[in-house]
Amino acid sequence: MYPHTFIRVFLICLTTALNAGAEVVVKARFDPPRIMLGDRTRYVLKLEATGTTRKSTIENITRLSIPSVDGLQFNSGARRSANSQRMSISNGKIQHTVSREIIVDVTASATGRFTVPEYTFQYKEGTLRIPATTLEVVERTEEAAPPFDELIFLKMDVPERLYVGQSTQVELKMYVSSQAQLLGLANLERNTDGFTVSEITKHQESRERYNGDDYRVLTWPFTITPIHSGEQTLHFQSTVTAQLPGPKDRRTPFGSTFFNDFFRSTEQLILHTKPLKIQVLPLPASDQPPSFNGAIGNFALKVYPDREETVQGEPIMLSIEMVGEGNFERINSPSIPKNEQWRIYEPESTFTPHSENNGLRGSKRFDYLMVPEKAGFPDLPVFTVAYFDPEAERYIELSAPPIQIKVNPLNHLPTQSPSATAQNSPEKEAIRPSSQPESDFEEILFRLEYQKNDATSGNGQPIIFQTWFLFANTFAGVIWILGYGIIWRKRLRTEDPVRAAHYAAKQELATAKKAAMRAKDIDEFYRQAPTALRLAMNHRNRQDFRSADSTELDPSGIDPLTRKAIMDFFDSAEAYRFSKHKSKHHDLAACKTRFKSLLKAL
Amino acid sequence: MTSFILKVLFVSGVLNILSAHPFDAGIEAYHESNYEQAITHFEATLSEGESATVRHNLALSYFLIERPGEAIWQLQRATRLAPFNTDYRFKLNAFREELGLRKSSVSGWSSVIRMLPLNTWFAFLSICFWSLLAGVLLRRVSGSRLSSKVHPIQIVSLIGLSLSAAAIMTHYFNTSDGIIVSDQPLSLLYVPASAGPEAGLARPGESVKIREYYKSFVRVETEAEMVGWLPAEACKAL
Numbered sequence: 001m002y003p004h005t006f007i008r009v010f011l012i013c014l015t016t017a018l019n020a021g022a023e024v025v026v027k028a029r030f031d032p033p034r035i036m037l038g039d040r041t042r043y044v045l046k047l048e049a050t051g052t053t054r055k056s057t058i059e060n061i062t063r064l065s066i067p068s069v070d071g072l073q074f075n076s077g078a079r080r081s082a083n084s085q086r087m088s089i090s091n092g093k094i095q096h097t098v099s100r101e102i103i104v105d106v107t108a109s110a111t112g113r114f115t116v117p118e119y120t121f122q123y124k125e126g127t128l129r130i131p132a133t134t135l136e137v138v139e140r141t142e143e144a145a146p147p148f149d150e151l152i153f154l155k156m157d158v159p160e161r162l163y164v165g166q167s168t169q170v171e172l173k174m175y176v177s178s179q180a181q182l183l184g185l186a187n188l189e190r191n192t193d194g195f196t197v198s199e200i201t202k203h204q205e206s207r208e209r210y211n212g213d214d215y216r217v218l219t220w221p222f223t224i225t226p227i228h229s230g231e232q233t234l235h236f237q238s239t240v241t242a243q244l245p246g247p248k249d250r251r252t253p254f255g256s257t258f259f260n261d262f263f264r265s266t267e268q269l270i271l272h273t274k275p276l277k278i279q280v281l282p283l284p285a286s287d288q289p290p291s292f293n294g295a296i297g298n299f300a301l302k303v304y305p306d307r308e309e310t311v312q313g314e315p316i317m318l319s320i321e322m323v324g325e326g327n328f329e330r331i332n333s334p335s336i337p338k339n340e341q342w343r344i345y346e347p348e349s350t351f352t353p354h355s356e357n358n359g360l361r362g363s364k365r366f367d368y369l370m371v372p373e374k375a376g377f378p379d380l381p382v383f384t385v386a387y388f389d390p391e392a393e394r395y396i397e398l399s400a401p402p403i404q405i406k407v408n409p410l411n412h413l414p415t416q417s418p419s420a421t422a423q424n425s426p427e428k429e430a431i432r433p434s435s436q437p438e439s440d441f442e443e444i445l446f447r448l449e450y451q452k453n454d455a456t457s458g459n460g461q462p463i464i465f466q467t468w469f470l471f472a473n474t475f476a477g478v479i480w481i482l483g484y485g486i487i488w489r490k491r492l493r494t495e496d497p498v499r500a501a502h503y504a505a506k507q508e509l510a511t512a513k514k515a516a517m518r519a520k521d522i523d524e525f526y527r528q529a530p531t532a533l534r535l536a537m538n539h540r541n542r543q544d545f546r547s548a549d550s551t552e553l554d555p556s557g558i559d560p561l562t563r564k565a566i567m568d569f570f571d572s573a574e575a576y577r578f579s580k581h582k583s584k585h586h587d588l589a590a591c592k593t594r595f596k597s598l599l600k601a602l
Numbered sequence: 603m604t605s606f607i608l609k610v611l612f613v614s615g616v617l618n619i620l621s622a623h624p625f626d627a628g629i630e631a632y633h634e635s636n637y638e639q640a641i642t643h644f645e646a647t648l649s650e651g652e653s654a655t656v657r658h659n660l661a662l663s664y665f666l667i668e669r670p671g672e673a674i675w676q677l678q679r680a681t682r683l684a685p686f687n688t689d690y691r692f693k694l695n696a697f698r699e700e701l702g703l704r705k706s707s708v709s710g711w712s713s714v715i716r717m718l719p720l721n722t723w724f725a726f727l728s729i730c731f732w733s734l735l736a737g738v739l740l741r742r743v744s745g746s747r748l749s750s751k752v753h754p755i756q757i758v759s760l761i762g763l764s765l766s767a768a769a770i771m772t773h774y775f776n777t778s779d780g781i782i783v784s785d786q787p788l789s790l791l792y793v794p795a796s797a798g799p800e801a802g803l804a805r806p807g808e809s810v811k812i813r814e815y816y817k818s819f820v821r822v823e824t825e826a827e828m829v830g831w832l833p834a835e836a837c838k839a840l
Contacts, residue, residue, distance in 0.1 A: 314787070445696055446662050448632055449655040452625050452647070463721035469728075476732050483736075487743045 024049045024058070026128045028116070030135040035108065037140050038147030043074065043106050043116070045130060047123075048099040058083070058100040064121060066104065072114050072135070075105040075272065105270065107149075108137040150213075151180040152242055154271045158224075158234060161279045163390050166296040167225040167327035169360055172200075172236055174271065175208070175215040183266065184241035188220065194232035194280070198223040198359065223359060225327060226280040237272035283388055289395055293334055295387035297326015297360070303383050303400035311408045315371045320347075320383055320400075323363040333366045334385050341378035343371040375409035502539070509535040516595060522588050526573040529595045533566060536602040562601045569598060623647075628659060637663045654683035658690055661697075670701050671783035674807035675838050678781055682840065683719065701807045703825070715769040723766045723773070730762035780812045780822065780839045782832070790830025794819035802828030804836075812839055 027046045035041045043066065047058050060081075066074055082101040087094065108114065115134045120127045140147070156172045176182045188200060203218040226232055243266050283296075299322045306317040320334055333347045345368065353362035372378055384399040463469045493503045512532035519525035540557070558566075628643030640663045647656045661676035677694040684690060695705040718726070737756040782788065782804045791798035794816045802824065804810065810822035813829070820834045 445693055446666065448629055448659050448662060450629060452653055452655045463724045469724070473728055473732075476728075480732065480736065484739065484743055491743065 023051075024123070024128065026130050028130050028133045030106070030133055033134065034136040034138065036138055036144055036147070037108060037111050038149060039107075039140075040147075040149065041106050041108075041135060043104045043133075045102040045104075046099055047102075047128070048097060050095055050097045052093060052095055058098050059124060061100075061102060061121070061123070064102060065119075067117055067119050069114050069116055071108055071110045071112065071137075072116075073107045073109065075107070080270075106135070108135070111137045111139055113137075146177075146179065146245070148180075148242075148244055148267070148269060150211075151177040151244055152182070152240065152269065152271065154236060154238065154273045156234070156236065156273050156276060158276045158278055161281060162226050163281050163283055163296060163388065164226055164229050165283065165294060165327060165330055166388075166390050167223050167330070167360055169221060169223050169358065172220045172222070172273070174203075174218040174238065174240075175210060176218070176242070178214045178216070179245045181243040182216075182240060183243060185218075186239040188236055188238050190237075191233070191235040192224065194228045195224045195226050195234065197225075221357065225330070226278065229280045229282040232278050232280050234276040234278065235273060237270055239268060239270050241266065241268050243267075284393075284395075287395060289384075289386040289397055291334065291384040291397060292386040292388070292395060293332045295322065295326055295331045295385070296390060297324060297387060298389060298391075299324035299326060299385075299387050299398070301383075301385055301398035301400060303403065305380075305403060305405060308404070309406040309408065310372060312372055312375045312410050315369050316405060318368045318370050318380070318403075319365050320368070320385070321363055321365040322385065322387075325361045326387065328359070328362060328364045331364055334383055336368065336381050336383070339379070339381050341373055342381070343373060344381070345369040372405070372407040375407045377404055378407055380405060505535060505538045509539055513599065517592060519588070519592075522576065522591065525588060525591055525595075526576050529591070530570055530573045532595070533569065533598060533602070536599055540602050558601060562598070565594075565601075566598055569594065625656065628663075632659065632663060637667045641667075652679070652683065654680040654687065654690070657683065658693075661693070665697060669783075669785055670697060671781065671785055671806040672838075673697055674701070675781040675783050675840070678809075678840055685718075698807060701805060703805065703807055706809070711772070714765075715772050718769070720770065720773050723769045726762055727766035727770065730759040730766060734759035734763055780810050780820075780837045782806055782808045782810060782822075782824075782836060783838045784836040788832055788836055790822075790824070790828055790832060791819075792830060794821070794831040796833075798831065801830035802826070804828075804830075804832060810837060812837065 025048045027048070029044050029046075031042045031044050033041075045064070047061075049058055068074075080103050082103065084099050084101075086097045088097070089095070113134055113136050115132055118130060118132045120129050122128075152175065154172065154174055156170060158170055159168055162168060172188070174185075190197070200220050200222045203220050206217050206219065208215050208217045224234070302319075302321040302323065304319055304321075306319070310316050322328075322331060328351050333349060336344050347366040347368045349364060349366050351362060351364045353359050355361065370380075380403045382399065382402065384397055386395050386397045388395050493500045509532060512528055512535050516525055516528035516532045519528055624643040624646035628640045628647065631637070631640035631643055641660060644656050644660045644663065647653070657676045657680035661673045661680065663673075664670075664676060665673035674694065674697050677690060677697065681687065681690045681694060691706070698704070698706055715723075734756060737752055737759065783806075784804075785806055787806065788804045789800045790802040790804050792801045793799075804822065804824050808825055810824050813821040813823060815821075815834065816831075818834050819831045820837050821829065821831050822837055823829045
């Protein structure tokens with residue numbers, strides 16, 4: 001045997017040995033193999049690889065051409081796969097089994113037996129043979145539950161024709177029959193190559209009657225814009241979990257309605273729209289005007305400045321606003337031809353929708369900052385904007401009438417307010433420095449005031465620092481403090497009996513003292529003076545001495561000499577008052593002086 | 603003899619002119635369209651004490667010599683001195699419109715505090731304070747209930763005290779207001795340096811809030827809420 005022959009044989013054996021550990025078995029079936037017309041089944045292709053020495057793998061199959069069968073519709077767009085692994089020990093040998101299932105939803109359009117013939121497909125470096133499999137479709141019986149296509153389904157209406165760049169609002173609707181119950185809803189998946197799709201937000205709910213049945217309808221509104229011409233397809237699908245009704249008239253010993261729920265099946269369903277095809281036409285290029293800025297729809301144009309007069313070098317804002325319905329997000333700012341008289345800056349754009357739910361209706365404004373280079377009446381650039389009307393199938397050009405802006409030279413006051421529009425009276429003339437005002441308004445405006453007797457600020461010094469104000473407040477404060485003191489003392493006298501008595505005594509003493517000092521003769525003096533002395537002792541000792549006799553008259557706290565003098569005074573007074581012969585030797589003035597000194601001592 | 607009389611008349615005339623009050627001289631100069639001279643006379647009048655009338659006349663004179671920023675400052679001072687004078691406010695708004703500024707709007711509270719000059723608010727405050735003190739504390743001191751006629755006085759005093767205190771505080775907080783007295787639009791700068799980058803534009807006559815001073819620059823906030831630095835001489839505080 002030659003060496004190369006030996007090598008070849010060795011490789012074949014090795015490959016065989018290796019492959020002997022990873023045998024791939026292919027099975028095909030319909031699940032279920034028997035359905036009623038209107039129901040859906042699944043075509044399941046199962047690849048299983050079993051290995052003894054090592055784990056096998058099943059490659060992902062990207063291309064699978066299932067032979068077409070008349071009467072059967074394979075939904076290849078909703079193809080999915082499932083993988084599994086298992087290990088078993090048989091007769092002491094370990095076996096690893098890996099399987100992959102490819103599942104395609106199938107519906108039938110007629111009753112009968114349908115067979116998918118045997119076919120092959122490329123797998124790794126070889127081919128695999130897929131056996132034939134048969135599906136039986138029978139007529140729908142009356143007692144059968146309605147097909148789930150009628151219970152829960154996706155529906156979407158799209159226009160038949162659009163232009164590239166033309167935005168349109170569409171609605172994806174999920175219909176849920178009143179007989180079904182939606183338990184869960186996964187995110188929407190879509191295949192919208194060839195379109196840009198706006199954000200799909202939370203659905204809106206409503207109720208609708210469709211084909212004689214009541215449905216709960218979940219609606220997702222959004223906008224699509226084709227970006228490629230030709231026939232474009234849209235496809236949406238959603239995985240839902242729903243509880244579907246069982247067969248009708250299922251009887252139980254306990255009645256048909258109460259236990260119906262036990263016979264409802266919870267299923268995970270994949271809903272998808274029917275293929276939605278839109279013919280996308282390119283925009284006509286032959287008659288596209290240069291001012292076309294991508295706008296497709298129906299628009300009106302507004303052009304307006306923020307002021308009609310300015311000063312050389314002072315900017316104005318020129319706004320170009322497109323209002324209507326169309327693809328606002330694709331509308332670019334109108335280009336402005338270069339102009340020597342204006343320095344023009346790139347605009348800022350603002351889009352304002354007319355309603356939150358519809359982004360196709362509204363207005364888009366472009367604000368251009370423009371600075372005049374020269375004084376006078378420089379020409380504003382002429383603005384022309386073209387849009388494509390898909391209904392009229394032609395371009396429409398819009399232009400604004402010419403706008404005149406007055407540009408004053410530098411060092412000149414503008415003769416009109418920058419924000420003045422229709423509010424200014426057209427009759428109001430510009431105010432110019434003039435010794436002879438030309439209008440009544442100017443005369444009023446520049447009329448002097450001739451009387452200088454109005455409010456002044458008093459040398460600018462606030463009042464709080466002025467002498468008279470400080471003096472007035474100080475005086476008020478002093479008056480207040482004095483008044484406070486007086487009222488406080490009065491209140492104390494009122495509330496405290498001791499204090500009240502003391503005060504009364506004081507008042508009485510003052511009266512008596514006054515009477516004694518005003519006495520014109522000795523008789524009256526000696527009548528009043530002892531009373532005053534007793535009251536003085538009352539005041540001093542807070543004791544009532546008015547009716548005390550001489551032995552009781554003993555004011556405390558005074559020196560013996562003064563006490564003796566007081567006693568002598570009382571004795572003199574009594575002696576004079578009660579003697580039958582009044583002595584004329586008593587000197588009134590001396591008595592008063594003596595009396596005063598005694599009072600002072602008390 | 604005749605020449606002597608003529609000399610006497612001449613001298614008395616000169617003396618008369620010399621002794622003419624600057625206010626009247628200013629009016630005369632204004633009517634002769636000698637606005638710079640009128641400004642000189644009116645400003646001399648200010649030495650006797652600031653007056654709304656003098657400020658008003660100065661405003662007209664400045665405007666007529668094409669110094670609108672200074673004119674608006676003078677009129678703003680006049681309106682602060684005479685808040686009740688609608689003529690001043692009308693002319694102020696007319697001048698502002700000429701400069702492309704919006705009408706000077708006064709908030710409700712500003713209208714209230716400008717009803718009275720600052721000194722009047724001080725006097726009102728002191729009166730309300732003493733009467734409120736008398737009503738509240740004397741009642742406590744005397745321990746007796748006051749007559750029902752005194753209650754409204756107390757309430758009025760309390761309201762007056764609050765109002766005048768708030769008005770005085772607002773007056774002092776508002777002293778940070780100023781006016782751009784430059785005759786040309788000025789660039790606001792990000793930094794207090796003449797070569798600093800521009801932060802915006804300040805227009806002649808525009809009201810600003812003065813934030814701080816630094817060397818020869820002042821930081822302001824314009825009506826358009828732009829903040830930046832300006833040369834200090836371009837802005838005058840009210």
